Amino acid sequence: MSAAGHISSLGPAEAELDGPPDPEGQKRGWSGYLLLLPGALWLLLFFVVPTVTLVATSLYDPSGSLQLGYQMTGHWQNYVDALRDYGPQFVRSLIYALIATIACIVLGFPLAYAIAFKAGRWKNLMLVAVIAPFFTSFLVRTLSWQYILGDNEALVSVLRALHVLGPEGYLLATPFAVVTGLTYNFLPFMVLPLYASLEKIDPRLIEAGTDLYASPFTTFRTVTLPLAMPGLVAGTLLTFIPAAGDYINSELLGNPRTRMIGNEIQDLFGAGDYPTAAALSVTLMAAIVVLVFVYVRRAGTEELV
Amino acid sequence: MNTFSRWVGDRLILVLGLLVLLYMFVPIFVVILMSFNAPGSRNSYTFNGFTLDNWLNLCEPYQLCSSLRTSIEIGLLATLVATLLGTLMAFAMVRHRFRGRSSANLFVFLPMATPEIVMGSSLLALFVNAGFAGALGFWTIFVAHVLFCLSFVVVTVKARLSGLDPRLEQAAADLYANEWQTFWRVSFPLVFPGILAAALLSFSLSFDDFIITNLNAGQEVTFPMFVWGANQRGIPPQINVVGTVMFTVALLVVLLGEMGSRRRAAR
Numbered sequence: 001m002s003a004a005g006h007i008s009s010l011g012p013a014e015a016e017l018d019g020p021p022d023p024e025g026q027k028r029g030w031s032g033y034l035l036l037l038p039g040a041l042w043l044l045l046f047f048v049v050p051t052v053t054l055v056a057t058s059l060y061d062p063s064g065s066l067q068l069g070y071q072m073t074g075h076w077q078n079y080v081d082a083l084r085d086y087g088p089q090f091v092r093s094l095i096y097a098l099i100a101t102i103a104c105i106v107l108g109f110p111l112a113y114a115i116a117f118k119a120g121r122w123k124n125l126m127l128v129a130v131i132a133p134f135f136t137s138f139l140v141r142t143l144s145w146q147y148i149l150g151d152n153e154a155l156v157s158v159l160r161a162l163h164v165l166g167p168e169g170y171l172l173a174t175p176f177a178v179v180t181g182l183t184y185n186f187l188p189f190m191v192l193p194l195y196a197s198l199e200k201i202d203p204r205l206i207e208a209g210t211d212l213y214a215s216p217f218t219t220f221r222t223v224t225l226p227l228a229m230p231g232l233v234a235g236t237l238l239t240f241i242p243a244a245g246d247y248i249n250s251e252l253l254g255n256p257r258t259r260m261i262g263n264e265i266q267d268l269f270g271a272g273d274y275p276t277a278a279a280l281s282v283t284l285m286a287a288i289v290v291l292v293f294v295y296v297r298r299a300g301t302e303e304l305v
Numbered sequence: 306m307n308t309f310s311r312w313v314g315d316r317l318i319l320v321l322g323l324l325v326l327l328y329m330f331v332p333i334f335v336v337i338l339m340s341f342n343a344p345g346s347r348n349s350y351t352f353n354g355f356t357l358d359n360w361l362n363l364c365e366p367y368q369l370c371s372s373l374r375t376s377i378e379i380g381l382l383a384t385l386v387a388t389l390l391g392t393l394m395a396f397a398m399v400r401h402r403f404r405g406r407s408s409a410n411l412f413v414f415l416p417m418a419t420p421e422i423v424m425g426s427s428l429l430a431l432f433v434n435a436g437f438a439g440a441l442g443f444w445t446i447f448v449a450h451v452l453f454c455l456s457f458v459v460v461t462v463k464a465r466l467s468g469l470d471p472r473l474e475q476a477a478a479d480l481y482a483n484e485w486q487t488f489w490r491v492s493f494p495l496v497f498p499g500i501l502a503a504a505l506l507s508f509s510l511s512f513d514d515f516i517i518t519n520l521n522a523g524q525e526v527t528f529p530m531f532v533w534g535a536n537q538r539g540i541p542p543q544i545n546v547v548g549t550v551m552f553t554v555a556l557l558v559v560l561l562g563e564m565g566s567r568r569r570a571a572r
Binding site: 132140145237 | 315391419429471
């Protein structure tokens, strides 16, 4: 449950009190089911049923169309065709999402650490600052990056003057721009769970490491990092998953050769090729489920859900 | 020497953190700046001069204000329903004992772990297969928004609720309050900040959603869809006004909430 639990720190009025409720505070009987029913029905009808429908759609005969109707023929060939045609976009999505996730860890860790241990009475203000940019529309923020990375703007000029970029060098419409956008847009999803984990660490444990003549690096590796692991796992999933399925950054900041799997799924639905689009969607979900499973196993955190 | 290096280490990490925070705000500064930009050419993203025109003529670009209105309507409606259903679920999951609790947890977590494009395609597949292909619009967007807001509401309210001492509710029962009175006079006021946070989160998620909405919108245009379309035609500077307003309002709400909880803590 921890990944889900961390997201709650998005809420400004987070519960300050800790500790599980006394089991005796729980009521028995059917009233629990009654409270659960409306929400569970909504999830069943609009999450479970659609997922089944999506899998079914991915097996329709691709010669049908939206107007003429589709035939359910168990057409597994859709998957073979989809992967043959869109394999590169698939791999690219996973690579971009991976780089963006690593960048989020590199940027997010110092920030989360600073908020948890060094911010003092500015802690809450800094937390608000982490969520605040979040509230300006995702698309408007990404368009803002389009401007910042633009060919005739300050950043490119400075990099050209410093010879980081060649005289004709540019940033916009490159894989770099797409990954920058992904990193930027999903950074809060890394910072918040990391902060939630770090905040629970007793600072005296870190001091003890130093007192016992461990170098700052050893203390970090053997004390801080293992204790921050649940947050790191949750943050990684919360950045990687949306980043792998995103197409906004690729469309607004990239070029035709940076297209990700999301772009293709969206366009295929737009063009009315439902079976192929559905097959790609199911494959993306399957890939993510597998990755999540392997990652959570490796990281040794079974408390995720 | 050791204390000195520790002092430097302390400052360094704080400076690094603040730099990252600054990076997070750079695009926001650009949005605010550009909302006061006098557009020179078709490409509004070059600063030409200060003007208030964009603020005064907000509704000038075709469909901007109607799309804003649609987004606000869907946002309010979806927030209302998701907050209601999610709060009930959270109460069931924290305060009630029933079979299948862990699968209920998983069930609530899964939609949050699903990429938007997959959730959007599943819903579209459902609507199309159920014969609603022609009816895509306001209500299909509403259904989708309630769905993805629901999990976030459950998680937020659950966090607040599980931090509350159940003995407060038991005390009310001991003092002959019936279940209804206990809920409205004890549980609800205590959980209310969590519910409010969940509602704010829902509204901003709904207002901001593009990927799922775009797949299930039919002819309806929400604000993010307007921005998307505008990117292809040339971006009107008024978009940055909306961005600035959203940022300011959200910041004010969060800061007011923060002040409110401080005052409550001080009491």
